[in-house]
Amino acid sequence: MMGTFWFLLIIGIRPILSLTEADLKRSLLSSAVYDPSVRPRINASHAVHVQLDVQVVYIIGLTERDSSFAQACNIFVSWRDEYLTWNTSDYGDLDSFVVQPSVVWTPDVSVYGRMEINQRIELGQVRVNSDGMVNTKFLGILATHCAMDSEFFPFDYQLCTFIIGSEIYFTSEVAMEIKSLRQLESCKNNPNWNLVHVRKNPKPPFWQVQYCFQRRSLYLAVLYMVPTFMHAVLILISYIVPSEAGEKISFGVSLFLSFMVFLLQLNGDLPEMSTAVPALEIFFMLHMTSGVVSLVVSAISAYITHNNSQQTVSVNKVKDVSTAATNEKRRFPNVRQRFRDTSFLNRAGFVVSLSLILAANFIMFNAKLKSSGCTQ
Structure with missing residues (x-):
């Protein structure tokens, strides 16, 4: 009898464990209770604070003919969704889950000056935590416009700038902030350009990111x-x-x-x-x-x-x-x-x-x- 009891208990727990995350998603992301087009604020007068962490991975190069600057970078995006919170003890201590970005509300992080028609960057999969913190990231190549100054070529420095902000929302609705700006060691591997520094500069309602390059003239x-x-x-x-x-x-x-x-x-x-x-x-x-x-x-x-x-040489009298x-x-x-x-x-x-x-x-x-x- 005891063996049958434990067998039935195990058989009953497995479907519960496999459905815990699915139940959580149905309870939070049901169309009846959640609208991904609405800002995740219970009080609509409060702004959604979006934090950005920009990580420069590799400098692909600068093209003088096109006045463009290409880089491989990571942009980590995080914000708090007040509608996506739950008690972890009710769902088998599940503290986070992953969904597609189209399922939840995501900020329109736009990089102005991109060499593409669409200025908005495509975000990856979203991880939602039990406290409402939502994290996602952009991984890829970012090509932006860069105004080149060739006066001191080939001993020139180039200052490339792009602006991050929101195209749709006002700052009273979505407030973006670049929390950190880092460059990896791989940035120094470019054979033609040396990345001197990367700086962030707040230009309300946007943020400005400045890259200073020195040409390797050897x-x-x-x-x-x-x-x-x-x-x-x-x-x-x-x-x-x-x-x-x-x-x-x-x-x-x-x-x-x-x-x-x-x-x-x-x-x-x-x-x-x-x-x-x-x-x-x-x-x-x-x-x-x-x-x-x-x-x-x-x-x-x-x-x-x-x-x-x-x-012919004429003979003249000696003076x-x-x-x-x-x-x-x-x-x-x-x-x-x-x-x-x-x-x-x-x-x-x-x-x-x-x-x-x-x-x-x-x-x-x-x-x-x-x-x-x-x-x-």
Whole structure:
């Protein structure tokens, strides 16, 4: 008899245990007692306080051409639902259950500035606790608009901002607050950008999240700046080549063509915007201009040398040295003769090319100094 009693007792308990959560959901979420479209406040004048915990997982990158910023992040959302409370002892000490977000009321957490039509983020499954606290989260990729400033490229800092708030409710109805803002160690693994800091800034009725990025410039410096320095040295050396040598012009043309190859490569990395000219582009164009000056001087010098060789040398009477020196002191130098002198042209071209190269280096040094952080 005792064995039959315990057998029947166990058989009777199992259906009770399996139906406890189902009974709880039916009693709380029945359409007769709960409306998911109504704010979960017994007193309608009270606001629903929604707390957000933003966790930055990984920085995918910034795209200058689209002015966009993509990140993998977690947004944990919690609030209190006054209609979803129960006594745990009445339901076998069940203190929480999980339902779909469409079954209960959820706040419309919207991220303004998303690169999508729908600004509202899709929340995952909802966990309801016995005290009425409801928790859910957003896990995924968040792509938002970011106004890029390329003035100090490639030593630039970028400040990307997006706003979190509610599209439907007023602050008197739903009050959102970013409780915490964290960044994981994986954020530092981006090869092109270094996340300097993430800050929250309340802008009632919204919250503003600011990301400060520093570009890792090692790749661009090695790819463009170092070869450009080498080209600058070759441009200055080209002035040493005698004007009579026909290879001087071909040497300058080869340098100019190599600049064009770098320009095509640079076009794929430079941001396409007209608000500011990147410092790297100015640096590159000044070096390219110095090469053009070298090529023009070489062509003019070759032309002058060729014409001088075609002219016949006429024998003039020997002038008195003292008289010639006196006349030379009295008159100004002949500018035309100066420009017909190839050595003078080479010296002038060398000074102009060197000045352009120094100006280009000064611009990059100035960009490195001025780009010291994010500005609003």
